[in-house]
Amino acid sequence: MAENDFYSKDGTVDYQGNPANRNKTGTWKACPFIIGNECCERLAYYGMSSNLVRYFKHRLNQHSSVATRNNQNWSGTCYITPLIGAFLADAYLGRYWTIALFSIIYVFGMTLLALSATVHGIRPRCYAEDNCDPTVTQSAVFFVALYMVALGTGGIKPCVSSYGADQFDDTDEAEKKHKSSFFNWFYFSINIGALIASSVLVWVQDNVSWGWGFGIPAIAMAVAVAFFFSGTPLYRNQKPGGSPLTRLCQVVVASFRKFRVAIPADKSLLYETVDAESNIRGSRKVEHTQDLSFFDKAAVETESDHLTTIALGNYLSSLLVTIVTGITARNGKLGWIPDNLNYGHIQYFFWLLAVLSVLNLGAFLLIAKWYTYKRPVGTLR
Known part of the structure; x- marks a missing residue:
């Protein structure tokens, strides 16, 4: 076998910047880390967003119309910020470093969100179960954390699925056939994360505490980051090509x-x-x-x-x-x-x-x- 046959032919490199070795990087050796990252990230996202209007109403003491508007504004931001992540990944940072950077922002946002519902002083003051009177500072801390999450999820969203596709060389017919299987498992993991979040975590928020309701997604996001970084030596990376x-x-x-x-x-x-x-x-x-x-x-x-x-x-x-x-x-x-x-x-x-x-x-x-x-x-x- 020729020496060039050991390397991918689509221009991908390993984490050290060398041509990616077919036998040591990419394909299903790297994909479980990407799929695990996506599953945990979706669990974290839906875990804190599925019941967000209820938190606005019962913890931040907002009227239903205001709570709905704030939730829609935040959701819209989550779908606009992917433009930032996609541009940075393609032009300057590459997908690996874009996912890494915004994942860290994501973790900080989720952690601050959990602290804002738990720690005395930044937690809304409540006199009864649904009778809360948050200060301006307490509300500000919550919204800062919320929009850090919006920035984090926006940076990750456009990169993860295409980063998984980068692990398969389109010039190799065998690898190309496996790419469709990757997307099947990828979207299956998204649905698993959303299912757990919309059922188990919503129940925890309503029946246990908001601290645990936001804390578990924060832990899930930390696990997602650990999943992602642990697969670093196995990834194939496309170099950014400028704006x-x-x-x-x-x-x-x-x-x-x-x-x-x-x-x-x-x-x-x-x-x-x-x-x-x-x-x-x-x-x-x-x-x-x-x-x-x-x-x-x-x-x-x-x-x-x-x-x-x-x-x-x-x-x-x-x-x-x-x-x-x-x-x-x-x-x-x-x-x-x-x-x-x-x-x-x-x-x-x-x-x-x-x-x-x-x-x-x-x-x-x-x-x-x-x-x-x-x-x-x-x-x-």
């Missing part, structure tokens, strides 16, 4: 700027399609399709591409430098009339440079329509 929003905007702008350029019939002539791997570090190669073919224009290399990039880059950098320098040239003071005329005339020179830069860009764009475009002979390196 996808930046690349998306670049494609849109380049496509509209080249709207007159003809798309070659041979799609292999499109820039970056020949190589087996993506030229974007940490990103996978995506199969070319006929959908939204207009955006293929962004991948047609032209003679003016590099000229335009250099010119625009020089323009923006020079404009920024000259404007900032002109504003701050007079001992950091703003205004057109300087305090000292013998010193202050220099800023007018910088403003003149800024105006000239604007005129330079206008002239460049004006004559750009006369540029000639040349189709590439092959893929550029």
Whole structure:
């Protein structure tokens, strides 16, 4: 067997940053830790959220409409914060570190939530079972903990299932077939956690105490974090590929700027399609399709591409430098009339440079329509 056959071919690496070894990482060796983490996390989430309106009403002394609104606001936050987790995972941190970071925030939030229902001083003052009068500080502590949980669950939610998918190499048919089985067990674990939370934990909150009702989910979340970190040597990790929003905007702008350029019939002539791997570090190669073919224009290399990039880059950098320098040239003071005329005339020179830069860009764009475009002979390196 060739040496390369020991390693995954989808660009994944192990926890040390080395190419992932097929025999030592990924597949079902790593998935039980991810599934266990998800089961405990869902138990913690549903355990504290299923009965939340009741806590608002009977412990924070809120009217039913206010309690319902607060619960909906919190639930909505839980479904917005995944945008943060997904962006950080894909662009900068990677899924492993995103899950690790937000899991820690999650644990702190759940712990503070349990303490807010247990510890004297931050626990709402109650004169009877359903007669409580919390202070502003006590309510604030509870809501800080609640929204820490919202941030934690939002950071984890978009990453865990895709992180499990990362453990299977799509280029290997045997591993690819096992991926569907992983998702079956993954969603089964979610339902198990939700079932226990919605039945057992709700009963504990109503019949034992809110301290235990929030404490058990906090313990479950701590177990989830322990599950996750214990599988670290077995995970396969995809490297983050930078901001996808930046690349998306670049494609849109380049496509509209080249709207007159003809798309070659041979799609292999499109820039970056020949190589087996993506030229974007940490990103996978995506199969070319006929959908939204207009955006293929962004991948047609032209003679003016590099000229335009250099010119625009020089323009923006020079404009920024000259404007900032002109504003701050007079001992950091703003205004057109300087305090000292013998010193202050220099800023007018910088403003003149800024105006000239604007005129330079206008002239460049004006004559750009006369540029000639040349189709590439092959893929550029």
